[in-house]
Amino acid sequence: MKEPMNHSIRELIAEKSTRRTKWAEIMMPKFFLLCAIISILTTIGIVLTLFSETFSFFREVSILEFITSAEWYPLHNDPSYGIRPLITGTLVIAAIAMCIAIPIGLATAIYLSEYATDKTRRTIKPILEVLAGIPTIVYGFFALTFVTPLLQRFIPDVSIYNALSPGLVVGIMIIPMVASLSEDAMSAVPRSMREGAFALGSTRFEVAVKVVLPAALSGVIASFVLAVSRAIGETMIVTVAGGSNPTTSLDVTSAVQTMTAYIVQISLGDAGYGTTEYYSIYAVGMTLFIFTLLMNVLAHFISKRFREVY
Amino acid sequence: MKAINDTTAQSYPKTQKRSSLSGREIKNKLFKSLFIGATAFSLLVLLVLLVQIFTQGIPYLNWNFFTSFPSRHAEEAGILSAFVGTIWMMAVTAPVSFVLGVGTAIYLEEYAKKNRFTQLIQMNISNLAGVPSIVFGLLGLTIFVRELALGRSVLAGGLTMSLLILPIIVVAAQEAIRAVPGELKEASFAMGATKWQTTYRIVLPAALPGILTGNILALSRAIGETAPLIMIGALTYVAFLPEGLLSQFTVMPIQIYNWTGRPQEEFHFVAAAGIMVLLVMLLLMNSVAVWIRNKFQKRF
Amino acid sequence: MIAEKAPKQMQEEVKAEEKIVYRAEQLNLWYGEDQALKNIDMDIQENEVTAIIGPSGCGKSTYIKTLNRMTEMIPIVRTSGRVYYRNENIFDKKYKVEELRTKVGMVFQKPNPFPKSIYENVVYGPKIHGIKDKKLLDEIVERSLKGAALWDEVKDRLKENAFGLSGGQQQRLCIARCLAVEPDVILMDEPTSALDPISTLKIEELVQELKENYSIVIVTHNMQQAGRISDKTAFFLNGEVVEYDNTDTMFSSPQDKRTEDYISGRFG
Numbered sequence: 023m024k025e026p027m028n029h030s031i032r033e034l035i036a037e038k039s040t041r042r043t044k045w046a047e048i049m050m051p052k053f054f055l056l057c058a059i060i061s062i063l064t065t066i067g068i069v070l071t072l073f074s075e076t077f078s079f080f081r082e083v084s085i086l087e088f089i090t091s092a093e094w095y096p097l098h099n100d101p102s103y104g105i106r107p108l109i110t111g112t113l114v115i116a117a118i119a120m121c122i123a124i125p126i127g128l129a130t131a132i133y134l135s136e137y138a139t140d141k142t143r144r145t146i147k148p149i150l151e152v153l154a155g156i157p158t159i160v161y162g163f164f165a166l167t168f169v170t171p172l173l174q175r176f177i178p179d180v181s182i183y184n185a186l187s188p189g190l191v192v193g194i195m196i197i198p199m200v201a202s203l204s205e206d207a208m209s210a211v212p213r214s215m216r217e218g219a220f221a222l223g224s225t226r227f228e229v230a231v232k233v234v235l236p237a238a239l240s241g242v243i244a245s246f247v248l249a250v251s252r253a254i255g256e257t258m259i260v261t262v263a264g265g266s267n268p269t270t271s272l273d274v275t276s277a278v279q280t281m282t283a284y285i286v287q288i289s290l291g292d293a294g295y296g297t298t299e300y301y302s303i304y305a306v307g308m309t310l311f312i313f314t315l316l317m318n319v320l321a322h323f324i325s326k327r328f329r330e331v332y
Numbered sequence: 333m334k335a336i337n338d339t340t341a342q343s344y345p346k347t348q349k350r351s352s353l354s355g356r357e358i359k360n361k362l363f364k365s366l367f368i369g370a371t372a373f374s375l376l377v378l379l380v381l382l383v384q385i386f387t388q389g390i391p392y393l394n395w396n397f398f399t400s401f402p403s404r405h406a407e408e409a410g411i412l413s414a415f416v417g418t419i420w421m422m423a424v425t426a427p428v429s430f431v432l433g434v435g436t437a438i439y440l441e442e443y444a445k446k447n448r449f450t451q452l453i454q455m456n457i458s459n460l461a462g463v464p465s466i467v468f469g470l471l472g473l474t475i476f477v478r479e480l481a482l483g484r485s486v487l488a489g490g491l492t493m494s495l496l497i498l499p500i501i502v503v504a505a506q507e508a509i510r511a512v513p514g515e516l517k518e519a520s521f522a523m524g525a526t527k528w529q530t531t532y533r534i535v536l537p538a539a540l541p542g543i544l545t546g547n548i549l550a551l552s553r554a555i556g557e558t559a560p561l562i563m564i565g566a567l568t569y570v571a572f573l574p575e576g577l578l579s580q581f582t583v584m585p586i587q588i589y590n591w592t593g594r595p596q597e598e599f600h601f602v603a604a605a606g607i608m609v610l611l612v613m614l615l616l617m618n619s620v621a622v623w624i625r626n627k628f629q630k631r632f
Numbered sequence: 633m634i635a636e637k638a639p640k641q642m643q644e645e646v647k648a649e650e651k652i653v654y655r656a657e658q659l660n661l662w663y664g665e666d667q668a669l670k671n672i673d674m675d676i677q678e679n680e681v682t683a684i685i686g687p688s689g690c691g692k693s694t695y696i697k698t699l700n701r702m703t704e705m706i707p708i709v710r711t712s713g714r715v716y717y718r719n720e721n722i723f724d725k726k727y728k729v730e731e732l733r734t735k736v737g738m739v740f741q742k743p744n745p746f747p748k749s750i751y752e753n754v755v756y757g758p759k760i761h762g763i764k765d766k767k768l769l770d771e772i773v774e775r776s777l778k779g780a781a782l783w784d785e786v787k788d789r790l791k792e793n794a795f796g797l798s799g800g801q802q803q804r805l806c807i808a809r810c811l812a813v814e815p816d817v818i819l820m821d822e823p824t825s826a827l828d829p830i831s832t833l834k835i836e837e838l839v840q841e842l843k844e845n846y847s848i849v850i851v852t853h854n855m856q857q858a859g860r861i862s863d864k865t866a867f868f869l870n871g872e873v874v875e876y877d878n879t880d881t882m883f884s885s886p887q888d889k890r891t892e893d894y895i896s897g898r899f900g
Contacts, residue, residue: 050531057433059453061456061457067471150374157555157610158556257466258559307467
């Protein structure tokens with residue numbers, strides 16, 4: 023026979039468990055599933071929104087004009103909607119940005135993963151995180167009020183709004199991204215591979231460039247592609263410092279307009295709901311979305327497809 | 333002839349080896365300094381940026397700046413409405429994104445079966461993370477402002493921001509939940525606890541520091557975002573405070589954008605002062621996040 | 633020798649029928665393609681300590697984890713056969729696994745207290761099963777900690793985090809956590825393998841005391857431990873029960889050559 027108290031606890035529990043309502047067991051999983059579905063709905067919402075409003079746009083503007091025309095004058099009396107100038111502006115800025123971000127980002131990654139001591143790494147990485155966490159409007163302010171005047175001092179042709187300054191600053195903005203993603207890829211290369219090369223008498227630089235970098239190449243390239251995607255989607259820096267002059271010219275000293283900057287320009291203006299201008303931001307947004315989506319998928323593909331098996 | 337070849341073959345490589353080693357060492361040193369230089373470049377830029385902003389902003393940063401509405405005169409301009417607007421927006425974004433993000437993470441980590449649907453959700457989340465913020469603005473404009481007729485309101489802006497930072501929160505929460513040791517869950521299940529009891533009483537408390545850190549970092553991203561709110565139609569000149577969720581509003585980054593766009597140089601200084609407020613706010617939030625991370629890091 | 637024992641054994645079996653806690657019939661278990669348990673037929677008696685011994689990978693841990701269906705936590709596990717707990721098949725679709733685990737407590741290989749206070753660790757079970765009365769909970773804490781021979785060491789710091797306890801104390805806390813819901817059976821999966829000799833001794837003494845009120849199944853890789861504390865011992869090898877008998881009988885005159893080899897330390 024057991025102590026009577028023991029029985030009372032066991033019986034109490036048995037009694038409570040038959041009475042207990044299990045609504046949480048049934049409802050909570052459903053609620054969590056709902057939360058998860060909202061993330062899917064967000065994507066569907068984005069695609070549907072862009073599609074339907076872009077469709078409205080193409081009812082008024084021919085898709086052929088949109089793709090082939092080299093002129094983007096939506097606010098003229100005789101408007102012209104050729105996306106090429108906006109794409110050119112976007113790509114010019116992205117290209118300048120990558121010229122900064124790739125060498126500096128990669129060099130930073132190599133330094134952090136191959137040369138730096140643990141202590142240095144622990145100091146520098148948070149600083150890079152700070153750099154990555156600075157709002158883009160702050161970078162935009164920096165581009166307009168510091169970088170542009172600085173450039174003007176060296177290159178007199180540079181106008182107040184130009185492609186060069188925001189391009190450089192976008193590049194600076196994405197350095198941390200390239201550095202941290204590339205460093206992750208390089209740190210994942212097993213120590214044994216490095217040791218093998220060191221044992222053969224290689225210098226640190228040779229190990230970094232001939233062993234680690236090739237082994238981490240897919241991750242490094244994926245980081246470049248993601249950075250391009252980020253540069254293409256960047257808005258405030260180019261809006262503040264790039265100007266609003268849609269052009270197919272490759273002159274980096276004069277004003278340009280990117281896809282993102284155009285969307286902002288129209289949003290700030292008084293383009294009424296239902297006008298062609300209003301719909302045009304969706305067509306441009308759609309183009310932007312497709313560009314970045316392709317880049318992201320490509321990056322995913324590169325890092326998955328060519329993932330080294332150590 | 334053959335003999336000569338042999339001797340050169342023996343002696344020549346030696347000297348070449350020695351000279352090339354020193355060449356290689358020089359190369360190593362040279363590139364090392366290049367790499368250090370590249371790393372230092374980022375730090376230098378950060379320094380210049382901060383110095384530039386602080387030297388311009390400090391003269392304008394006084395008590396009036398915090399208590400005044402924007403003005404046509406740079407000396408009288410203040411950040412009050414933008415600051416309050418940011419707080420209002422956060423009051424919507426923080427709870428909504430927390431519930432949605434953590435809910436999604438719990439679903440994926442604790443409940444979801446390993447099937448295609450789960451993979452789809454997971455892939456979808458990493459894709460959303462790569463969508464430019466301005467596209468979220470287009471979504472918010474169409475769905476929240478127009479379709480749901482919320483207007484250009486705090487609520488519309490807050491909801492748009494919630495969706496924007498959702499992927500960051502989900503991924504951080506998933507990592508935190510995954511880091512909870514399996515033994516704890518086992519112990520709870522072995523006591524006869526149900527899945528929800530185990531999740532609620534064991535997993536969530538243990539994962540909370542990581543979840544909070546991720547949330548704060550995500551919110552600090554939302555505080556600095558400008559483009560989506562311009563799309564939503566958050567105003568650039570607001571001389572009133574929001575009175576409710578359906579009021580019109582502005583936020584700090586938009587106010588800063590507005591000042592930056594003015595031709596008068598004094599307004600650039602006001603913008604710098606605004607940036608200082610924004611940066612200090614972000615710094616505080618990040619410090620809290622890091623503090624939470626460090627305080628609770630070594631618990632298991 | 634077997635013939636001599638038979639009539640007496642039969643009598644005992646009739647009496648024992650009511651006192652059987654667990655009965656496994658043709659229990660098989662696979663991890664994916666690998667079979668970990670093969671045709672297990674085994675009864676566990678009430679208020680006894682049943683030790684499960686055998687070399688690593690013999691299925692002893694797997695067996696004990698099927699008794700409270702913890703094996704379900706691993707998605708690739710498949711089982712066949714029947715396991716009766718108090719005459720109910722626990723693999724039955726309608727059988728509520730939470731109820732089973734409430735009545736059958738488990739102590740794990742590595743002490744796994746929750747990252748909560750000592751007090752909260754003990755009341756975890758009662759709380760999830762709906763007991764909210766503060767006075768009753770206080771009572772349960774004191775009784776369970778006393779039952780686990782931990783009360784005197786921790787009574788002044790019940791609000792402190794359980795992670796501050798030593799390994800042996802943590803394991804006794806885990807036992808107290810089990811006792812708090814007054815289970816019927818306690819399963820112990822190598823409870824002393826991560827502990828020092830003194831803590832091990834304390835747990836062994838505790839097991840002896842607990843058997844007054846509970847049925848205990850204990851997995852151990854330590855044969856001496858099985859000899860010291862158990863009433864019955866089962867020897868597992870390659871997923872099969874090679875021999876299952878009274879501990880004294882098994883250690884003094886094992887029937888199977890393989891048992892003898894294992895006990896005398898020739899392998900494992």
